[in-house]
Amino acid sequence: MLVKTIISGFGGQGVISMGLSLAQAAMEEGKYVTYLPSYGAEVRGGTANCTVAISDEEIASPIASSPDFIIAMNQPSLVRFQNQMRSGGTLFLNSSLIEADTTRDDVEVIRVPADDIAKELGSPKSANMVMLGAFIRRSDIVSLASTIEGLKHTLKKKQKLIAVNEKALSAGYNLFQRGQGY
Amino acid sequence: MLVKTIISGFGGQGVISMGLSLAQAAMEEGKYVTYLPSYGAEVRGGTANCTVAISDEEIASPIASSPDFIIAMNQPSLVRFQNQMRSGGTLFLNSSLIEADTTRDDVEVIRVPADDIAKELGSPKSANMVMLGAFIRRSDIVSLASTIEGLKHTLKKKQKLIAVNEKALSAGYNLFQRGQGY
Amino acid sequence: MVKVLMNGNSAIGEAAIRAGCQCYFGYPITPQNELTEYMTAHLSRKKGCTFIQAESEISAINMVFGASLAGVRAMTSSSSPGISLKQEGISYLAACELPAVIVNMSRGGPGLGSIAAAQSDYFQATRGGGHGDYRTIVLAPSSVQELADLTHKAFDLADRYRTPVMILGDGVLGQMMEPVEFDYEAPRKLTARDDALRGAKGRPSRIVKTFTSNPATLEELNWSLFRRYQAIKQAEVAWDTFMAEDAKLVVVAFGTAARIARGAIKNARKQGLKVGMLRPITLWPFPTEKIKELASKRKQFLVIEMNMGQMLEDVRLALNGAAEASFYGRTGGVIPTPSELQRVIARDYYQKGLKGRK
Amino acid sequence: MVKVLMNGNSAIGEAAIRAGCQCYFGYPITPQNELTEYMTAHLSRKKGCTFIQAESEISAINMVFGASLAGVRAMTSSSSPGISLKQEGISYLAACELPAVIVNMSRGGPGLGSIAAAQSDYFQATRGGGHGDYRTIVLAPSSVQELADLTHKAFDLADRYRTPVMILGDGVLGQMMEPVEFDYEAPRKLTARDDALRGAKGRPSRIVKTFTSNPATLEELNWSLFRRYQAIKQAEVAWDTFMAEDAKLVVVAFGTAARIARGAIKNARKQGLKVGMLRPITLWPFPTEKIKELASKRKQFLVIEMNMGQMLEDVRLALNGAAEASFYGRTGGVIPTPSELQRVIARDYYQKGLKGRK
Amino acid sequence: MKGYIEIDREMCKGCELCVFFCPKDVISMSDKLNAGGYRVAVFDDNSDCTGCAVCAVVCPEVAIEVYRG
Amino acid sequence: MKGYIEIDREMCKGCELCVFFCPKDVISMSDKLNAGGYRVAVFDDNSDCTGCAVCAVVCPEVAIEVYRG
Amino acid sequence: MKKIYTRPASLKRTPFHYCPGCGHSVVHRLICEIIDEMGLQDKAIGIPPPGCAVFAYNYFDVDMAESAHGRGAAVATGLKRAAPETVVFTYQGDGDLAAIGTAETIHAANRGENITAIFINNAVYGMTGGQMAPTTLSGQQTTTTPYGRDDRLEGYPVKMSEILALVKGSAYIERVAANSPANIRKAKKAIRKAFQTQIDGLGFSLVEILSPCPTNWKMSPIESCKWIDNVMAGEFPLGVILDRTGKKDAG
Amino acid sequence: MKKIYTRPASLKRTPFHYCPGCGHSVVHRLICEIIDEMGLQDKAIGIPPPGCAVFAYNYFDVDMAESAHGRGAAVATGLKRAAPETVVFTYQGDGDLAAIGTAETIHAANRGENITAIFINNAVYGMTGGQMAPTTLSGQQTTTTPYGRDDRLEGYPVKMSEILALVKGSAYIERVAANSPANIRKAKKAIRKAFQTQIDGLGFSLVEILSPCPTNWKMSPIESCKWIDNVMAGEFPLGVILDRTGKKDAG
Numbered sequence A, B: 001m002l003v004k005t006i007i008s009g010f011g012g013q014g015v016i017s018m019g020l021s022l023a024q025a026a027m028e029e030g031k032y033v034t035y036l037p038s039y040g041a042e043v044r045g046g047t048a049n050c051t052v053a054i055s056d057e058e059i060a061s062p063i064a065s066s067p068d069f070i071i072a073m074n075q076p077s078l079v080r081f082q083n084q085m086r087s088g089g090t091l092f093l094n095s096s097l098i099e100a101d102t103t104r105d106d107v108e109v110i111r112v113p114a115d116d117i118a119k120e121l122g123s124p125k126s127a128n129m130v131m132l133g134a135f136i137r138r139s140d141i142v143s144l145a146s147t148i149e150g151l152k153h154t155l156k157k158k159q160k161l162i163a164v165n166e167k168a169l170s171a172g173y174n175l176f177q178r179g180q181g182y
Numbered sequence C, D: 001m002v003k004v005l006m007n008g009n010s011a012i013g014e015a016a017i018r019a020g021c022q023c024y025f026g027y028p029i030t031p032q033n034e035l036t037e038y039m040t041a042h043l044s045r046k047k048g049c050t051f052i053q054a055e056s057e058i059s060a061i062n063m064v065f066g067a068s069l070a071g072v073r074a075m076t077s078s079s080s081p082g083i084s085l086k087q088e089g090i091s092y093l094a095a096c097e098l099p100a101v102i103v104n105m106s107r108g109g110p111g112l113g114s115i116a117a118a119q120s121d122y123f124q125a126t127r128g129g130g131h132g133d134y135r136t137i138v139l140a141p142s143s144v145q146e147l148a149d150l151t152h153k154a155f156d157l158a159d160r161y162r163t164p165v166m167i168l169g170d171g172v173l174g175q176m177m178e179p180v181e182f183d184y185e186a187p188r189k190l191t192a193r194d195d196a197l198r199g200a201k202g203r204p205s206r207i208v209k210t211f212t213s214n215p216a217t218l219e220e221l222n223w224s225l226f227r228r229y230q231a232i233k234q235a236e237v238a239w240d241t242f243m244a245e246d247a248k249l250v251v252v253a254f255g256t257a258a259r260i261a262r263g264a265i266k267n268a269r270k271q272g273l274k275v276g277m278l279r280p281i282t283l284w285p286f287p288t289e290k291i292k293e294l295a296s297k298r299k300q301f302l303v304i305e306m307n308m309g310q311m312l313e314d315v316r317l318a319l320n321g322a323a324e325a326s327f328y329g330r331t332g333g334v335i336p337t338p339s340e341l342q343r344v345i346a347r348d349y350y351q352k353g354l355k356g357r358k
Numbered sequence E, F: 001m002k003g004y005i006e007i008d009r010e011m012c013k014g015c016e017l018c019v020f021f022c023p024k025d026v027i028s029m030s031d032k033l034n035a036g037g038y039r040v041a042v043f044d045d046n047s048d049c050t051g052c053a054v055c056a057v058v059c060p061e062v063a064i065e066v067y068r069g
Numbered sequence G, H: 001m002k003k004i005y006t007r008p009a010s011l012k013r014t015p016f017h018y019c020p021g022c023g024h025s026v027v028h029r030l031i032c033e034i035i036d037e038m039g040l041q042d043k044a045i046g047i048p049p050p051g052c053a054v055f056a057y058n059y060f061d062v063d064m065a066e067s068a069h070g071r072g073a074a075v076a077t078g079l080k081r082a083a084p085e086t087v088v089f090t091y092q093g094d095g096d097l098a099a100i101g102t103a104e105t106i107h108a109a110n111r112g113e114n115i116t117a118i119f120i121n122n123a124v125y126g127m128t129g130g131q132m133a134p135t136t137l138s139g140q141q142t143t144t145t146p147y148g149r150d151d152r153l154e155g156y157p158v159k160m161s162e163i164l165a166l167v168k169g170s171a172y173i174e175r176v177a178a179n180s181p182a183n184i185r186k187a188k189k190a191i192r193k194a195f196q197t198q199i200d201g202l203g204f205s206l207v208e209i210l211s212p213c214p215t216n217w218k219m220s221p222i223e224s225c226k227w228i229d230n231v232m233a234g235e236f237p238l239g240v241i242l243d244r245t246g247k248k249d250a251g
Ligand SMILES: Cc1ncc(C[n+]2csc(CCOP(=O)(O)OP(=O)(O)O)c2C)c(N)n1
Pocket: D027, D028, D029, D030, D057, D081, D082, D085, D112, G050, G051, G052, G053, G069, G092, G093, G094, G095, G096, G097, G120, G122, G124, G125, G126, G127, G128, G133
């Protein structure tokens, strides 16, 4: 089964490492995976996004013309991508920064106050991992364990950050246990 | 009928203006004509040559792989071109500078002491025209009149030289009247 | 108009000037230097005209780009290695829909090669040696007179279709002198193209560009170019035939190779061989339909080029199996002789069993 | 060996280094910058190795020329406009029989175009965008793993045949990350080629050149090149087929277009359409014989490219009328989707009346 | 109050140059984000802005209009 | 006679530089042409050549060998 | 109160695509102010480069044409020679003008072409992601000098303005910076003088502008402005480098 | 008596194809003398250009490789970096080095490449028939400046050596002439010092040689030699232009 996810936010929100960790996790699990960043002039704008495709067979196109999942870390990302999503897909919103609702009524919406939780955890910069945790739990495409592996690999150069980010990851992952009404 | 002539000598002997005058003359007579100079690196050597093709129908190739006539103004030219000439062709040698004889026994050889005659005429630089005169007379491909026209056209920029050269041209042309045993 | 004896390079220059070419940008390279020198003599001090010996071929083609932006007729010329350097610039001209005339007096390659005449740049000229989906009109003259005529035509086509046009000649055509006459008495007086950039006076400002962050826009540009290329294919294909009507064997050749083949064919006819010729004058667009038509008359084909077999592909694409096309080529600057080609033609004629055959 | 997640550009770099590439000369251009940056990080301070960010693509290709003279494995990379600038240099490399690897991570053109993925440089790559009769081996990978494998192969082919080899990728292949593994644990240790110029020690001095005032010499060089090209055609044609055996319709596509088409074909099969694919891996030499063979089995063809129809010509040349080849293309950086191609394939399948037909 | 400025909220990219260079310290950064996701500069209204236009001179986004009277 | 020179007739291209620069005026141009068609320089044998080698230094064709004793 | 500072008329209302604090934006505005003040909106033609300023034609409300990378001076030469009544300026980055465009720039200057080059020196290749530029400082880290620029391997910072001052066709060359109110005002004067030099037909004019690239310098805009004063201007001293206009007062 | 002057061993016996009185021939001999004297016959690699010297490889008995027009410095860079034990010299005309090769030359010098450029300044494009070169003097007639070079239209004589002296990677640059016994001896010293500079790994070295081209100057060889002293050396002053070798005595 082929699953495509677009992760988007503005530079500095760490969407790239979200994508890399996710892709790495999928590889750890022996799945087929492609990761495609946005590149070139458009980056100037200050928004960054990437596309991760995960499948149990070869992946034809690394591009997601109608993604199954969208993770919007900020308002502009929601506006830009929501219309692309396939009907029945799931939209993950960083509710800490996004007040507005989606215009789509044919998709599931999951709100994660990623920045707030990250602040609670005392590591505001780890909002991305909070979101990623929540995402893998609800989308269920890769396990927490391999995502942590993926995370470690992604942070290769900055080992000291691992602990914090792992914490954030789990926090996001466990959101849906604590049964809070998101 | 197609006639190809190679004119060769070293730079300064005026082989180019011989070729140009001949070609111009042919044009004046409404014939088809091509003129092709040697060009590029080989020129460095100091020898110059050109090929004139004259015909009453369109000329396929301006190049003379087996010329009907060769005008050799100096020794190296003879050495270089004599073997190319078609059997039965005619070889014009500037006997003032060429002692050696041709190695070909299947061609007619006409010796013209061009430089000596030019000296006699008091215009040593006009040896080329002496030779051209002799050539058109013996080859009979263009008339003296049109060659003089051609000459005038070629010397466009240096009118004052015309008289001398015209004299030399006629001198060469008339050689074969004066029935000297060349 | 009186005929004058001129070498091919100068004839291009004179024809260009009469066609209203106001700007020439060049860089020395044999065998096209006479053209550059002709333009110096006639444009460098002429009011309203520009001659620049650029510091390189790349600079020259980009100066042409600039002059064409200003809406005037501009030209550059070079020979094989120099033309390779112009490929990026030609791609930009095509992309920005700017008219320009580029002359390639091609020589033996690859590398520094030789300065003798060759036709080895056919692929580069017709397939777009530069990057991207684009074509340039390619004209292939075979005499000094035709060099002059096609030069004028090149400027007209460039303006009509807003595209770079290449004249593909060679060392022999450039160096050879032949009688030539010109169709315009005096240089044409032209006003700047109406899409020119000369300051936004009394009109909105204009932008000439290709770059886009939205591929769909670029795809649309490509489609608009190709619609124009279709129009060119319909309207501008040019060729010349010689004794092709009753010919069993049709020689396909262009430029210098064609004029030599022509002589060979005359003699072959004297031998009683039913041989004729198709001479493409536009190499792009290629006379595909004409070849199909000839093939439909059960004719056989022999392609003769001064390269290792490049136009041959266009002939085969046109034939699409309808007939076999054999090939004979000389390259590196070697120029075949009429008698050589006569032998080649005769051999091919017999090998194809055309002798007896009705 | 363990798999690592890598983008295509870096994978080329790593594969090149393991293949013993000691010298890289580059110039920034999107979408291949990761390759240049990978080489900086790994070669710029490594003993016996050289990384130079040249002042231009032209300088870079000529530095490659110099390094190749010295007999070491050298590489340069760029994208479409930059590759156009390298054409003269590539012609010189081919003419001087110098091995070199040139990577073109091509983008939308013509002109400055777009930085998105395209395949519009097919003609330039396969027909010799430079001047003269020469060819370069052209390899067309369609995954990051294949980028790595073909990079190594490119160096081996370049040395074996003493010719420049081009890797023709695109923005997607360069930017995309996929798991990849490498066939060599560590960089290969190679000694300088024995025809290298490193000073005439204990041997006569050597000359590497093409220029000649005698065209016959240059013609001989061309012939020796073409004899080698024949050998390459015999030995090195590479392709990949997918469900072609029982297919009535064979899609011909390369690189990114091929991998997308592959997905489309899978789905078309689910619809019960007998569709398969031929994916040329070497664009030159082109798998002509393979296409003839498929055609002989009464198969129909659909060519899909990310350009306006360039490889299409090679397919038609191969078919030579044996079958019709239809075409679908997107260009300018637009990348077709699997479902789009599925529709295209189905339409073509029905139009060709293949549905019922045995 | 000798002058005042108007900052175009949506044009601002939050580079903070105006804040840094303003001689009168009458510009500050809000913690609100604009549609572009940038924290924007705000003019503190009843201030002693002289309308010196330094902020406008340095503003890369031409987001500032200056009034003086 | 302190020195003498040998001029390679066939190498000489008749540029006359040796003649011009020779301090002792012991080289002159013959009116004979060599195979290349050039008037060649000749050394006037029983002369006061010092073997200073100036001619060899300026000779573009490396046509001169110098002896000194 | 009356409006004393607003958007120049020749600057379209399109928001810039540049990063926050980017010097390109500032220079764009200055050029437009001068175009307005000198009344050049119907005469000026701009030649933007491949580079971060590739979209400049979306901002300048004058005729604009894209150039191939590094060839701005050649394009401007052809254009200006063919349309002498226009005022032609190229807008080029340091990679564009001082690397691949070295020959075109030097020879256009040497011919004394009546064109004006606006030369943005931000010590990196911005558009392509922060690689080394000819102007990158010794020891400076970029994506292609991850160990810091080693002069002996990767070359010394190239002083293109000083080189251009050596060729006789150059009429006016000044180096300014877009990093503070004072410098920005000076920059504007220099640009005006460069345009005036062209209008007076005195020859080639160029204004080199040290320009912040916070993104690739990995600094905040404010730090970037300070870095120009404290570090960059040390290597690239500000001021008039050549003035053959006979009018000493810049502006 | 003993032979005190004969043909250098590394100069093949092939007669030169150059015109009578051509400076190329003289410089070829000097280089070979130095190769012999410094014992470089098994280390030297020469890169001749398209130009009248295109056949140089027929004369030098060392490894030689043809370069594309103007790219000698780039080719030499790649070669020398890959084979540091060799001694690499380019041999370039003024069109080759100062026109089309401007960028390659300046940036190779700026990187301090350990290569030596022999720069033949004959004020024309010889090979292609005497067109204007960047070094053509003001007012000089050539086939592309039939009315005499007009600086403002066709550019001023380019002083490449002075430009190269501005870039920090250059170690040694001297201008000499091949027009008289004394100057030819100086030229030889300069070339030796340039090679030594490379061997010592000090960076880029270049010797510019004012060289007669009687054919295109339309002068006799002797007139040509005088013209260099009387006219050309006025525009291109002879002498050391840059010396960072720390060894002041040339040779
Ligand atoms: C022939 C060619 N080579 C390379 C590129 C890629 N490219 C685009 S902009 C650029 C240079 C950007 O740096 P700079 O000129 O300093 O301008 P900046 O982006 O820093 O403003 C390069 C190398 C290109 N478009 N064309």
